[in-house]
Amino acid sequence: MTALPTPWSYQNANSINNGMVNEATPILALKELVANLQREQNKIQNLLSSLGFALRSFNNLNQFLELTPLMAARVTDADGGALIMFDSKGQVRLEQIYCHDSQTCKNLRWALEQITDKITPHDHKILLGESFPKDLDEQIRVYLGETVQVFGTGVLVKNAEKARLYIISRNPEYCFSPTRRKLVQLVADQTAVAIANHELTVELRQKERQDRELEIASEIQLRLLPRKCPTIKGVKLAAQCKTASRVGGDYYDFIPTNYDQLNPQLTSVPWSIVIGDVMGKGVPAGLIMTMTRGMLRAEVLNRHSPARILQHLNRVMYADLENSHRFVTLFYSEYDPETGILSYSNAAHNPPLWWQAKSGKIERLDTWGMLVGLDINSEYEDAQVKLEPGDTIMYYTDGFTDAMSPNGDRFDEQNLTAAFQWACENCSTTQAILDYLFQQVQIFIGSGNNNIDDMTIIVMQIQPSYP
Numbered sequence: 001m002t003a004l005p006t007p008w009s010y011q012n013a014n015s016i017n018n019g020m021v022n023e024a025t026p027i028l029a030l031k032e033l034v035a036n037l038q039r040e041q042n043k044i045q046n047l048l049s050s051l052g053f054a055l056r057s058f059n060n061l062n063q064f065l066e067l068t069p070l071m072a073a074r075v076t077d078a079d080g081g082a083l084i085m086f087d088s089k090g091q092v093r094l095e096q097i098y099c100h101d102s103q104t105c106k107n108l109r110w111a112l113e114q115i116t117d118k119i120t121p122h123d124h125k126i127l128l129g130e131s132f133p134k135d136l137d138e139q140i141r142v143y144l145g146e147t148v149q150v151f152g153t154g155v156l157v158k159n160a161e162k163a164r165l166y167i168i169s170r171n172p173e174y175c176f177s178p179t180r181r182k183l184v185q186l187v188a189d190q191t192a193v194a195i196a197n198h199e200l201t202v203e204l205r206q207k208e209r210q211d212r213e214l215e216i217a218s219e220i221q222l223r224l225l226p227r228k229c230p231t232i233k234g235v236k237l238a239a240q241c242k243t244a245s246r247v248g249g250d251y252y253d254f255i256p257t258n259y260d261q262l263n264p265q266l267t268s269v270p271w272s273i274v275i276g277d278v279m280g281k282g283v284p285a286g287l288i289m290t291m292t293r294g295m296l297r298a299e300v301l302n303r304h305s306p307a308r309i310l311q312h313l314n315r316v317m318y319a320d321l322e323n324s325h326r327f328v329t330l331f332y333s334e335y336d337p338e339t340g341i342l343s344y345s346n347a348a349h350n351p352p353l354w355w356q357a358k359s360g361k362i363e364r365l366d367t368w369g370m371l372v373g374l375d376i377n378s379e380y381e382d383a384q385v386k387l388e389p390g391d392t393i394m395y396y397t398d399g400f401t402d403a404m405s406p407n408g409d410r411f412d413e414q415n416l417t418a419a420f421q422w423a424c425e426n427c428s429t430t431q432a433i434l435d436y437l438f439q440q441v442q443i444f445i446g447s448g449n450n451n452i453d454d455m456t457i458i459v460m461q462i463q464p465s466y467p
Contacts, residue, residue, distance in 0.1 A: 061198040065191070068165060069098040072187045076180040078167035080104055082112055083155075083191070085163045092116045095163065108168060115139045140166065151176045155188045157196045165191065224293055230254045233268050233337035234463050238430035240438070241456040242399075249278030249285025250397050250454040251292060255300050257334065268337050272300055275395040275458055276330035276349060284324065291320065292328055292372075306332045306345035307367075307380040314347070314372045314380075321373025328372040331395060333365075340387050340462065345380045347372050350398050353417060355424040357390025362417055365393070389464040392424050392433065399455035400437070406446050415444070430459040 069081030080099030086092055094112045099105030140150050148170055155163035165188045167180075229237035241250050255272040276292060278285040295316055299309045310332055321327060331352060333344035344365055351366035367381035387393075396416070403411040419440045423433040434457055445451055 061194060064194045065096050068187060068191045069096050069167075072165055072167050072184050073098055073100075075183045075187065076167050078169045078174070079171070080108055080168050082108060082166045082168075083163055084112065084116065084166070086161060099168075104168075104170065111140060149174055149176070151181065151184065153181070153185050153188050155192045155195065157192050157199070162195050163188075163191065224290060225252065226254055230256070230271065232271050232335070234340075235335065235337065236430045236461045236463060237458065238434040239456075239458040240434055241454065242438070242451070243454045244399070244450065244452055249280055249289055250399070250456040251276040251278070251289045251330075252395070252456055252458055253293060253296070255297055257300060257303065270334050270336045273333045273335060273395065273458065273460065274330065275352075275397065275456060276328055277397045277454070277456075279327050279329075284326070288321070288324065288326055288328065292317065292330070296330075296332075305382050306334060306343055307369075307382040310345050310347050310369060310372070310380040311378065314370075314378050315376055318373055318376040327374055330372055331365075335387075335460075341384055342387055342393070343382065343384045345369060345382055347378075347380060350396055350401065350413075352393050352395045353420050354385065355392045355394075355420065357388060357392070357424075360421075360425070362421060387462045389462050392430075392459065392461045394420050394433075394437070395456075395458035395460070397454060397456045399451055399453035400441055400457070402453055403441050403445050403451050403455070405444050406449070411441055411444050415440075430461045433461075434459045 065083060068083050071081075073079065073081040079101075080097070082094065082098070083096045084092060085095040094109070094116055097105060097109055097112070099108060140152070148168055149172075150166060150168050152164050152166040154161045155165055165184060167184055225241060226239065229239055237254070239252055241252065243250065252275045253272070255274065257270045257272060274296065276289070278288045278292070292313075296309070296313055299312050299316075302309070302312070304312070310330065313330070317328070328347070329349035330347040331344065331349040332347075333342055333352075335342045342365075344367070346365075346367045347369045348371045351364040354363045354365050355361075356363070365383070365385065367383045369380040370378040372378075400416050401411055401413050405411075416437070419437055420433075423436045427433045427436055437457055438455070441451070441455065
């Protein structure tokens with residue numbers, strides 16, 4: 001028979017059992033805590049992964065913004081969340097809101113709408129410093145009551161606050177711990193990425209639309225410029241326009257003085273040879289160039305002298321050019337194949353160069369006259385020259401003389417005159433002269449470099465066979 005334990009052994013056994021229970025209790029609690037932390041961590045990771053997936057998948061910014069307050073509230077165990085947006089005009093608006101229950105959501109929406117409705121664009125611009133978010137946060141707390149806790153963080157895009165993300169809790173023991181603050185900031189940063197992506201997409205679409213519009217404008221302008229040089233009795237022509245951008249402000253044209261008749265392409269009729277330059281570049285200059293072309297062609301039908309045509313053109317275009325703060329330089333000439341006389345008038349354009357075959361000398365064809373659009377009462381001067389076989393005239397725009405070398409030197413009129421002299425003496429065709437001049441300018445500005453201004457040249461040569 002087994003003996004009963006002595007008092008000593010009984011007490012000792014109880015002490016041992018009690019010690020095991022006491023030691024086991026903290027271990028179980030620690031395991032439960034670790035399990036809870038793991039579950040919480042998994043929940044947060046899943047929520048943030050869902051937010052990242054939405055960021056990659058959603059093409060619509062509004063769809064993503066609907067998730068922002070919900071995710072912020074979920075990852076922080078808050079009762080609700082809200083997103084307030086600031087637009088470029090200074091308007092403040094409630095974008096999205098989320099709450100666990102309808103009453104809290106109703107109260108929060110009412111409070112935020114009361115606040116945002118009172119903020120004017122002027123106030124927003126003044127308060128958009130460090131004080132603005134603090135003031136807004138404090139106003140939200142006042143409207144919701146002291147029992148509601150509020151925490152807000154900025155949504156920054158390129159160092160500009162585009163929105164503010166809030167989480168709220170009605171639990172007085174709720175704590176905005178550093179971890180919860182970091183989680184809210186992480187959601188805010190993801191939101192900032194979504195907003196930045198949206199803005200970039202909008203900019204790209206606008207650029208694509210502008211590129212398409214520029215392409216259309218360029219096509220229209222190219223169609224308005226002569227596709228090829230006309231056939232004029234006893235004359236060889238070559239012309240080319242190189243724009244610095246897709247749409248340029250240079251203009252040249254060949255207009256038969258009888259183009260309103262049934263057969264305007266008769267080679268023996270006088271022809272207008274015109275070159276011009278709108279101050280500026282791009283689409284505005286291109287539009288004015290188009291307007292100039294239409295109005296000038298209408299003036300040619302009146303059969304006036306070159307000076308009178310420029311005077312009428314200036315009066316018709318003055319109001320529009322004054323409103324656009326732009327001017328047009330224009331050299332207008334008419335060549336009569338029957339007489340070999342070139343009549344011309346200049347509205348402050350670069351004077352064409354006239355190479356005389358007999359003497360080998362070059363003269364400038366110039367008259368006095370103001371820019372078109374500068375003074376409504378501008379007067380212009382008529383002049384004439386008699387062209388002989390072999391004579392060559394070069395019409396050009398200031399893109400040639402203003403062309404810059406890598407050292408900052410200008411090609412200037414002296415270099416252009418020397419190049420034109422050499423070309424007239426050594427090139428056998430007008431096209432060869434034109435190609436040589438463009439080649440010399442390209443060499444001057446450097447291989448692979450583009451000129452900053454439009455460049456246009458017309459080369460006109462009287463054929464030796466001309467009587």
